[in-house]
Each structure stands twice: as structure tokens, then as C-alpha cells.
Amino acid sequence: MWEVPEPLSVCDVRHDDGSATIVRRHGNPHGPRLLLGHGNGLAADLYYPFWSLLADRFDLLVYDLRNHGWNPVGARREHNVPNLVRDQEQVVDAVARRYGDRPTIGVFHSLSALTTLLSGVLATGRTGRLSAWVLFDPPLYRPGPDDPDYDALAEKTAGMTERRTHRFRKRSDFSDLMSYLPLLLRAVPGASDLMAKTILRESSDEGYELRCPREYEAQIIAYVRTYAFLVDFGNLPCPTKVIGSDPTLPYAYLPTFNLSHIETLDYDFIPETTHFLQLEKPEECVAAMCEFLEERGLVQQTVE
Numbered sequence: 480m481w482e483v484p485e486p487l488s489v490c491d492v493r494h495d496d497g498s499a500t501i502v503r504r505h506g507n508p509h510g511p512r513l514l515l516g517h518g519n520g521l522a523a524d525l526y527y528p529f530w531s532l533l534a535d536r537f538d539l540l541v542y543d544l545r546n547h548g549w550n551p552v553g554a555r556r557e558h559n560v561p562n563l564v565r566d567q568e569q570v571v572d573a574v575a576r577r578y579g580d581r582p583t584i585g586v587f588h589s590l591s592a593l594t595t596l597l598s599g600v601l602a603t604g605r606t607g608r609l610s611a612w613v614l615f616d617p618p619l620y621r622p623g624p625d626d627p628d629y630d631a632l633a634e635k636t637a638g639m640t641e642r643r644t645h646r647f648r649k650r651s652d653f654s655d656l657m658s659y660l661p662l663l664l665r666a667v668p669g670a671s672d673l674m675a676k677t678i679l680r681e682s683s684d685e686g687y688e689l690r691c692p693r694e695y696e697a698q699i700i701a702y703v704r705t706y707a708f709l710v711d712f713g714n715l716p717c718p719t720k721v722i723g724s725d726p727t728l729p730y731a732y733l734p735t736f737n738l739s740h741i742e743t744l745d746y747d748f749i750p751e752t753t754h755f756l757q758l759e760k761p762e763e764c765v766a767a768m769c770e771f772l773e774e775r776g777l778v779q780q781t782v783e
Contacts, residue, residue, distance in 0.1 A: 480669030483524045483677070492566075494545075496557055500570055501549040504578070505530070506539035511778045512583045515541045516567070516591025517755075519703075520689075520696035522548035524677040526588070528644070528667050530756040533764045536781070540574050540583075540585060544591060547691045548677065558695045560706045561601050564594045568605040582610040586593065586768065588757060592617035596710045600669040607716030611777050613768045614721045616754050619707050639696040647687045650675040665752065665759040672730040712744050722764060723748040724756050745771065772783060 481602045486503035502521075506513075515530055517523045523541040530539055545566050546552050574583065582714055585606065587595050592614035598606035647653045650672075657663055657671035675687075682688040689696075725748055747767055774780045 481527055481672075481673040482677075483527045484653075490540075490573060492542075492570050494562075494566055494569055495594045496553075496562070498545050498553045498557065498562075498566070499550060500566055502540055502543050502570060502574060502577075503549070504515040504538070504540055506534040506537050507536050510535075510537045511772075512538040512540065512578075512581060514571065514583050514585050515539060516585070516587040516595075517543065517547070518589030519699050520547070520678070520691050520693075521589075522677040522690065524548065525674055526757050527673065528670070529761040529764055530586075532761055536778075538578075540578070542570055544691075546695050552690075552692060552695075555695060555698065558698055558701060560594065560597070561701065563590070563666050563699075564597050564601045564606075566771075567591065567594050568598060568602050570749065571608065575719065582777070584611045584613065584772065585609040586613045586615075587617075588615040589618060589754065590703070593619070593703065593707060593710070596715075597706055599714070600709045600711075600718060601706070604716065609717055611718040611772065611775065612715075612720070613771065614719065615757055615764065616724050617710075618703060619710060637655055641693055643693050645689045645693045646682060647679065650679055650687055653687070654681060661757070663755065666755060667758060667761065670758050718771075718777070719745065720758070720768065721746045722767050724752045724754050726738065726751050728753055 486505055487508065488504045488506070490502040491499055492502060513530075513533065515523060515526065517526060523543050526541075530541065533539060543550050544563055571583070575756055585595055595606050595612055595614065598604050598615060602765065618631050644656065644688075653675040654671040657674060663670045663674070678690050680688040680690045721744060723746065728751070748768065749756050749760050757764050769778070769781075773780045
């Protein structure tokens, strides 16, 4: 059902340690520019049901985190949050050099949202040069006295991730597995097949394997809590909108923090969605994002 189109162009970003990030351009090159990132263990192309709705109006630059998606797999020791932050900042610089230095809005989910928020803490803050941030369900859980032990929960989730099935004879075997799991229960039709296409690659010994190795994904889960507590919402460098999952529903990944009480933050959630809200209610996510951008004068209002 979902076929991600060939990009208009590709930008190969080389990082200081020799790793690479492949940025793809889609959409309308003359429209307002969006830079789109994804969550841990996933891929930017998986979000096509969301960003395809933006293609007529916006200039879309989509990229994968290191060792994810289109990118080659490098050394596990280099797969860490500080490097992900630096990668993101270098992607911002490379996009400006390749496609022109003009206003760019960052649209990030989960892990890429967290690395955005950490850019001023762990690196030079160049991600703050973006005109605005739209952050979908960043993993910023700060537990209260009656909440579960987040550290123990993260360790448990990391362990489960490291033991997950990582090789498949056919892509359809992966899709069939997804149909038995609650992960994509609320997602748009065809999401499991799209996930199989975008997070699996052909393996060297026949069959298919996860593009992001399961050990790499688990490594981030185990350590991400250490960095989530460094985020300072009172010192953000640009207009920021946080769009969360429904805090009343059971969480699909790790619990996130209900930010509604933080007066300095523009926060909303999409009812009846989990952590994969952009795959579950893409139209509502687009509407919430565009409303924020239009209200801030960052894009022109559309004429009905």
C-alpha cells in the first residue's frame, strides 16, 4: 500500500569519525523547508504516511540516524547519544551548504527529538539555528514517587530488544510477526509491510536482517535516561512545539512525561495514540504541526 518515492536528490554527509548520513530530498523544493528525523531502531522512510501529506506544500529533507535506514553500519562503540547529537548538527550544516542557507524547521520524533533538545548541552547548539522545532513524543519521562522505576524499566526494555528476532527468511515473515504484536495495533493499514521494507535490509547470507542491529538499539535504550534529565525547557533556542501521545493510554515504547504543566512549553497530545502517533493518526499530527507553524508566522496559512 505504501511506496516511498525515489528522492529528488541525495546529500551524503560525512562525519568526523568517518561515518555517513544520507539525507534525501522530497516534496516541493520551493516550499518552506522541513528537516525530518526518526526514533530509535526505526527509519525516516517508515514515517511516509506522515510526511507524504506534507510533500505538496513543503521542501522535505529526511535523514536516518547513524546505523539506521539508508546509512551504513559502523562500530558499536561509536553508537552513542553524544555522537547522535553531533551527527544531527552536522546534518543541519550540510543541508544549508547543499540546498542553501534558508529557514529550516526541524520535525523530530522520539530519539531524534531528544538529541535536538540536547544539542545545546552536549555540542555546540547548531541545531538551535533551526527556525523552530516540532518534537513528537520525546522520551523525557521524569518519574514521580508513585510511578514505576524508570531505570529498571529501561533495563528490561533494553534486554528484550537485545533478544528480539533480528533475521527473517522473507520480509513477509516480519510483517506476519508484527500482526501478532501490539506495536502497530493502532497504525494505518499497511504499516507492518512498510516497516518491513524500511527497517530490514538483505543480509549477506540470504534473507533479511534489521538495518539497525538490535544490540545498537538496546544500547541507546539502556543509556538514554542518563541524558533525558539534562534537558532544560526553560532555555530553548527557538520556538518549540511538543506533540505527545495520549498519556492515558498504555505506553508502546517507554513512558513519556506529560508536559502539560510546564507553562513555558507549547504542549499538546493526540488522543488515542501511542508513541507511534505519526503512523497512527498522521493527518491529526500534520494538522497540529501546521497550526503551530502558522500561528507563529513560520509558514503562510493555507487558503481553504
